[in-house]
Amino acid sequence: MTGSKYNSFDNDPWIIKLVEFTRKILESQSRIRVLGICFGHQIVGRALGAKVARGEQGWEVSVTPLELTSLGKDIFGVDTLSIHQMHQDMVYSYPTGILPLAHTTRCENQGMYAKNRLITVQGHPEFNREMVTHILTARHDAGVFNDEIYKDGIKRVGDTHGGAVIAKAFLKFLLQK
Template sequence: MQQPLKIAVLECDEPIGRTKDKYGGYGNVFKALLDSGADLIADKDGVKRPELDIREYDVVNAEVYPILEDLDAVLLTGSRYNAFDNDPWILKLVKFTKQVLAQKRVRLIGVCFGHQIVGRAMDVKVDRSDRGWEVSVTPVQLTEKGKALFGVKELAIHQMHHDIVYNYPDSVEPLGHSPRCDVQGMYTKGRLITVQGHPEFTGDIVEELLENRHAKGIFDDAMFKDGMERVRKHHDGVAVGAAFIRFLLED
């Protein structure tokens, strides 16, 4: 009997408003994504649907971490915070990520802020982008490896970031780029996969973030209007979720 994949979701932030009411925490947002990804590969690949054992850990407020020996994978979520800051909880997260990278069995997934934390843990520059925000559904030009992993020629994915990983670490395969972000995803077989975008986000989630940041003056009228015009466009989030599951299953 196949054992469930044991995945620790490190919650690096918490949702707001309607999203929080619906999901509680980002662990449940990712559970929905990964469940959909598992369903997709069972349907598309003709394999038995893998069972998932997903557990959440609050690394911001509680600073609670899993025991690696109990896991198959660690997933780092997105966040409103800056991956290049030196808050104690961020430094602790970087240290833990380095521990995951230093061993060979437990695999690592990073999304947005999580992608940037992986970059920082691999000693490449992470900082504010001088090209501005990327928001809402955005096309990403994929490398050949990106096309193979995600099963699409060009990736449509929700974005919500102003920070970037500036360079690819030598040990990873690049997955894609966009006009405002050269490092859209990283991959090392059997070790790690990351994306700068948010495959777990839905139109509802991003609409609420756009509204919230527009109300706070973070987004001006033009950026808000542009993001809202693209927020309901098709996106390939579930395809990315399926790629995460395939990555966890690969030999």
């Protein structure tokens, strides 16, 4: 599951169905592995009983360094990692049995892992500079982002990010026996 413009904590019928479907898959289908990116990360957290809500510190945007846990360093195969962010919602805790991969100063839960079951990240490994520049500009023009958020995001949009590193870890996760 990947990103969405919708709020993962809303109670729209389709979101409730997605949360329930995800819960059932994780509870009863041990051969199915789940990947979650941003909205998907939040849906997985919600399906497993974690609080998902608007972040108290507001938007986290553009290339942002992660503080990796020791497991995060092992999973991603690096000691440092940055990722494009585009969210204001977050998973506030780690569900029982789920291991943390990373955090930032704005978001305590930047990734979750359960061996052979799930791997998620709050950020967007699939985003690049051009995509994020477009999103930042469109949201600034629409009044979603104030000047401070926009300028800060634009300043970091071209920084090195680990999208390919995360994609490689996802592939390894999907293929591991």
